[in-house]
Amino acid sequence: VVLPERDVVLEERRSRVDSDPAAYLREMMDAALYLNHPYRIPVIGWEHEIARLTTADAIGFYKSWYGPDNAVLAISGDVTAAEVRPLAERYYGVIPPVGAKDRVRVEEPTHYAARRIELRHRRVRQPSVTIEYLAPSYARGASEHAYALEVLSEVMGGAATSRLYRGLVVEEGVASSAGAFYSPDELDLTQFGFYGSPLPGGDVAEVEAAIRAEIARVLEAGVSDEEVERAKQRMMASVVYALDSVSAPARIFGSALTSGRTIEDVEAWPERIGAVTAEQVNAAARAVLVDRNSVTGLLLPDSTS
């Protein structure tokens, strides 16, 4: 029964994207950041393409990809492998394999200039600015910078003592929120980004200028050994919290195994983060925070739309 499900997906897209100008901007920024790679396309799909999907499309996709040889089963809880393996074999082993596929990983060409998108919409209550850069992941691009970029993200925007929060929210008082983001577990190139929102009645241009000043400062003067140590301690603590949960470890290993990493990579994460130096963080910042590889997005209120 495919077509009613298709309408559910369309409805989900409408409720997630069409009710939220920030989601419009997110779609436009993804499409502008990637010139060639399909990460430019929303995971849920463009509305007009979802609307045309047929039962044959759904069955074709299912037959191509939904086999036990193309799946990772991650089990977390008070069980042993010896207990669950017979159950896994019984329930999944009977499903026929789909066979290996030749997957073409499309790569990005040279980016020659920064892009800028200003989205004005009457439903915007909280203006914001996001500046994001095409960045290596664990698996693709200059991946030797991935762990250092995780530390950079924590130094710049990971906590109330990070540079952006302390600078923009606490000291300058221009922003109500500010931070950084980086997710290295994409199979292809990912994003390193900064964001901030002005105080009510404040000016998003001031927030943008303050974020750019912090970017310029880290490129020029770098991070200190002490900042790197504190960031690494916070990151280690977050791992401990994650392991407190039953579902998080399964998700972490499952995600790693489906994006080109191994169990050893996941287990070595604390050690690899622990080995990152301030010098490596500074080299990673200079390699990745390059204007022509960036997209800036502004979300602004508009009384005329």
Next chain:
Amino acid sequence: VVLPERDVVLEERRSRVDSDPAAYLREMMDAALYLNHPYRIPVIGWEHEIARLTTADAIGFYKSWYGPDNAVLAISGDVTAAEVRPLAERYYGVIPPVGAKDRVRVEEPTHYAARRIELRHRRVRQPSVTIEYLAPSYARGASEHAYALEVLSEVMGGAATSRLYRGLVVEEGVASSAGAFYSPDELDLTQFGFYGSPLPGGDVAEVEAAIRAEIARVLEAGVSDEEVERAKQRMMASVVYALDSVSAPARIFGSALTSGRTIEDVEAWPERIGAVTAEQVNAAARAVLVDRNSVTGLLLPDSTS
């Protein structure tokens, strides 16, 4: 002998694109204008993808597309169809057909916000601004506006008496050149655009503001019957000039037949342009000159790059 030819293509790309910052900007603007459609990809290809093409790729492409059933033969000159048909059959008839292909025409999703690209490069001698809008072609989108958009392009930027040239170059004296462009014979959505360059030592921001003022003026007050009549006369004259050439008619018919039009469409062009009214031009302008469907590109000198 494919691989030496591949190097010739790479060299052609390098000499056309890598020596010319305007070509960099062109690539970035195409990739930003189309969110989904492959017109976002340069016709010659991205350098890293050309570099990986193999002999098998070339032969595969040739076998898929290079057949007489997928070709248009346009012959222009002092010959009759009766004379050339036996020759065409003799030389092309022996080539095996490639068979009909199921071509997926990818469509654009909703565009939610205008994009802006500023490219700074030390080799830029002549700064410029281009503002372009996703627009219907004869074959795709709101194609009922295509002929009116051709007239709009002529009114706005087709000649020394057009609005942009007269306004920016002659009257205000802010630009050394200014014009408009529109090519409706793409098979999918095309571009309607405006461009201008400042006088030596002048400010590209002034030129952009002046172009935007002309766009606002045409959207608000529209074009006059007299402007439309003069534009149509200039367009008719250009057809007469084109027919003076031996190669142009072959190219015009060949291009039409490979992009979804018929010989009748080409022959009816003067009549269809002749029938366009000022009201239709104004409706077309309002339908197409919509900010969120646009990309603005600035080409600027940079002493630091």
